Amino acid sequence: MKQRLWVSVLALALLFLSPAWAHADGAYQGYLYDEYLDELESVNGYLYRDSLDGYDMGIEPFQEPDDLFVADDDTMYLVDTGNNRIIRFDRNGNVLRMFGDKEGKGRLNGPRGVFVTASGDVYAADTLNKRIAVFKADGTFVRDYPKPESPLLERNFTYTPSKLIVDKRGYLFVASDGTYQGLLQLDPEGTFRGFFGANKVKKDWKKIVVKWLATEEQKEQLARERPPSFSNLFQDTEGFIYTTTVGIAENQIKRLSAVGVDTLNPHTSKTYGDQYWRTENGSFLYPAFTDVTVDDKGVITALDSIYGKLFQYDKLGNLLFITGGRGEQNGLFRTAVSVDQASDGSIYVLDKARGRIDRFSITPFGQKVHEASRLYVEGFYDEAQAPWEEIRRLNSNYHLADFAIGKALYRQEKYSEAMSYFRKAKANGDYSKAFLEYRKEFVREHFTWFALGAILAYSMLKAWRALANRRKRQERRAAAGRKGAAL
Amino acid sequence: MLLRNIGQCLAHPITFFEDIQEPGKVRIWHAFLLVVLAAAARMYTLMYTGFSFSGVEPWMVNVPREINFILMPWISWAVCNWAVSAIMDGEGRFRDILISTAYIYVPYILFMPLLTSLTNLLTEAEKSLYLTLFWGTFVWMAFLLIQKVRIVHDYSLGKTFGTIVLTVFGMAVLWFILLLLLGIVNQALQFFYAVYKEIVFRL
Numbered sequence: 207m208k209q210r211l212w213v214s215v216l217a218l219a220l221l222f223l224s225p226a227w228a229h230a231d232g233a234y235q236g237y238l239y240d241e242y243l244d245e246l247e248s249v250n251g252y253l254y255r256d257s258l259d260g261y262d263m264g265i266e267p268f269q270e271p272d273d274l275f276v277a278d279d280d281t282m283y284l285v286d287t288g289n290n291r292i293i294r295f296d297r298n299g300n301v302l303r304m305f306g307d308k309e310g311k312g313r314l315n316g317p318r319g320v321f322v323t324a325s326g327d328v329y330a331a332d333t334l335n336k337r338i339a340v341f342k343a344d345g346t347f348v349r350d351y352p353k354p355e356s357p358l359l360e361r362n363f364t365y366t367p368s369k370l371i372v373d374k375r376g377y378l379f380v381a382s383d384g385t386y387q388g389l390l391q392l393d394p395e396g397t398f399r400g401f402f403g404a405n406k407v408k409k410d411w412k413k414i415v416v417k418w419l420a421t422e423e424q425k426e427q428l429a430r431e432r433p434p435s436f437s438n439l440f441q442d443t444e445g446f447i448y449t450t451t452v453g454i455a456e457n458q459i460k461r462l463s464a465v466g467v468d469t470l471n472p473h474t475s476k477t478y479g480d481q482y483w484r485t486e487n488g489s490f491l492y493p494a495f496t497d498v499t500v501d502d503k504g505v506i507t508a509l510d511s512i513y514g515k516l517f518q519y520d521k522l523g524n525l526l527f528i529t530g531g532r533g534e535q536n537g538l539f540r541t542a543v544s545v546d547q548a549s550d551g552s553i554y555v556l557d558k559a560r561g562r563i564d565r566f567s568i569t570p571f572g573q574k575v576h577e578a579s580r581l582y583v584e585g586f587y588d589e590a591q592a593p594w595e596e597i598r599r600l601n602s603n604y605h606l607a608d609f610a611i612g613k614a615l616y617r618q619e620k621y622s623e624a625m626s627y628f629r630k631a632k633a634n635g636d637y638s639k640a641f642l643e644y645r646k647e648f649v650r651e652h653f654t655w656f657a658l659g660a661i662l663a664y665s666m667l668k669a670w671r672a673l674a675n676r677r678k679r680q681e682r683r684a685a686a687g688r689k690g691a692a693l
Numbered sequence: 694m695l696l697r698n699i700g701q702c703l704a705h706p707i708t709f710f711e712d713i714q715e716p717g718k719v720r721i722w723h724a725f726l727l728v729v730l731a732a733a734a735r736m737y738t739l740m741y742t743g744f745s746f747s748g749v750e751p752w753m754v755n756v757p758r759e760i761n762f763i764l765m766p767w768i769s770w771a772v773c774n775w776a777v778s779a780i781m782d783g784e785g786r787f788r789d790i791l792i793s794t795a796y797i798y799v800p801y802i803l804f805m806p807l808l809t810s811l812t813n814l815l816t817e818a819e820k821s822l823y824l825t826l827f828w829g830t831f832v833w834m835a836f837l838l839i840q841k842v843r844i845v846h847d848y849s850l851g852k853t854f855g856t857i858v859l860t861v862f863g864m865a866v867l868w869f870i871l872l873l874l875l876g877i878v879n880q881a882l883q884f885f886y887a888v889y890k891e892i893v894f895r896l
Contacts, residue, residue, distance in 0.1 A: 242748060629744055638745035638817035645816070 251572030252528030254537030312347030
């Protein structure tokens with residue numbers, strides 16, 4: 207008995223003495239999806255580092271904060287919705303400035319979004335005041351953009367600005383909750399300049415059949431069905447606008463060009479986020495993408511609020527990492543609503559229910575993937591081969607690496623090797639292309655044998671027919687002979 | 694004898710089905726052998742189709758399920774067709790139906806493995822060739838099936854199609870009832886097992 211006690215004491219002591227890296231695994235297991243959408247365990251690309259909340263900053267706790275913006279100088283702007291203010295602070299949590307006056311025109315009411323221009327002007331989506339409020343970098347209120355007036359807008363148009371960006375010309379793109387026509391485009395004077403990049407209602411057979419059977423009254427109700435509005439938007443350094451949409455199952459993330467065309471999913475539909483959804487009370491729990499951020503290399507990080515996970519994609523939409531989950535441990539989220547990225551590659555996630563900001567740092571494996579992916583996306587397949595091979599050594603489940611190496615080998619005309627990599631990556635189409643080249647090569651190399659075989663087959667056929675003919679002739683002659691004899 | 698029958702079934706299907714009722718022409722174990730061969734052909738097709746055309750790896754193949762996929766249509770067709778033809782003045786006995794149905798698998802047994810081997814030499818660009826041959830085999834089988842029903846039961850063509858539709862309907866009913874029965878039996882077994890467990894706990 208005594209011995210056993212000692213053993214447990216020792217075990218406990220060891221537990222406390224073990225260094226921090228011994229449990230740096232994180233609260234979640236990284237995974238990916240393969241070509242057939244099977245889940246594959248993977249190495250984590252991001253790990254939880256630390257958190258910041260109102261207490262750490264020496265101010266009262268955040269109340270239902272809804273948006274986080276990381277500026278180019280890595281200072282952060284937090285929309286503290288419940289406290290009607292926007293807080294600017296540095297990465298150590300030192301408060302630099304508060305936006306939102308106590309009285310007058312500069313008073314915010316339930317703001318839900320913020321955008322900061324390169325010159326430091328702060329644009330706040332002052333949601334309950336139904337306007338956009340602009341502050342100078344020193345915190346003084348400059349002007350506001352009230353609800354736009356235009357014959358293009360319906361009379362009962364409800365304006366609920368929740369998120370916005372300002373482009374280089376000073377045009378505002380505003381996501382308004384429930385506005386199905388798209389993003390509102392305002393010029394620097396505040397004049398409405400039209401809608402931008404609307405979602406579409408998806409046609410499906412069920413709806414067509416229902417419409418066919420429905421009475422006039424029911425049809426009227428059906429006609430009110432609207433495409434979903436955008437939940438968030440982000441502008442990258444090239445000027446593309448990325449949007450997220452809640453309530454659809456496909457193409458929840460879009461990259462809109464200057465004319466509002468989705469360039470991320472051209473002519474395809476793709477389900478972002480988790481491929482297998484949980485059910486709750488008998489219905490599917492749809493992923494809800496509430497925010498997206500894109501770095502200067504085009505790597506897209508999107509936040510699914512329902513499953514509490516970050517999904518990172520490369521510029522072409524290949525899944526790189528899945529990070530996080532729902533829960534109470536550090537690294538998991540209660541209700542994550544916003545995500546942004548600092549210049550050092552750290553990802554900041556705002557947890558609304560907890561009222562705190564979690565920082566995630568990239569792992570060495572993640573860095574390697576980014577290095578390889580950057581080369582690969584830009585078309586430097588050969589240069590990317592070495593880092594991809596390193597990744598394969600670290601994580602043999604990483605099918606993107608197999609695929610990329612296959613592409614490099616294909617370019618180097620090593621077709622049979624490329625075939626084996628494409629096969630590992632489960633890329634049937636590319637395997638087939640490599641095989642076509644391999645077959646050509648094989649036939650060319652062994653042409654003599656093929657030619658000889660063909661000649662042999664042809665002459666054998668000839669000989670066989672000649673033999674058959676001769677036998678027939680003999681039979682005929684024999685028959686004629688018999689006939690003659692009979693006569 | 695089996696080989697000669699197979700050859701005749703391919704080259705002169707009408708004569709073959711006409712002769713099938715003659716005594717000593719066919720054996721019942723030939724039919725079982727053909728079904729086993731068809732199952733083997735299916736397994737080969739699933740496992741060895743070229744990667745350009747199918748991503749199925751050998752470990753993914755569920756052997757009992759695939760055997761059922763061949764065996765069940767044969768048995769249920771024979772049973773339902775026999776039942777329907779009994780009402781519709783068919784000439785064929787159950788034995789004839791069972792054997793003649795098995796011979797419908799002959800093109801499948803011969804051509805699917807060949808086509809499967811061919812897929813390892815073709816690329817995606819030649820998919821249309823593959824699909825033509827693939828569906829051609831099934832069209833051939835459908836032709837054999839129609840001829841079989843017509844000749845074995847000595848029907849007119851119209852009556853043949855009517856019988857086929859009724860047989861398919863009968864199969865659907867049969868499967869529905871079997872699945873229902875399976876569910877109920879399963880429930881009953883679970884119930885008795887629960888009662889047994891309860892008693893064991895109380896004792």
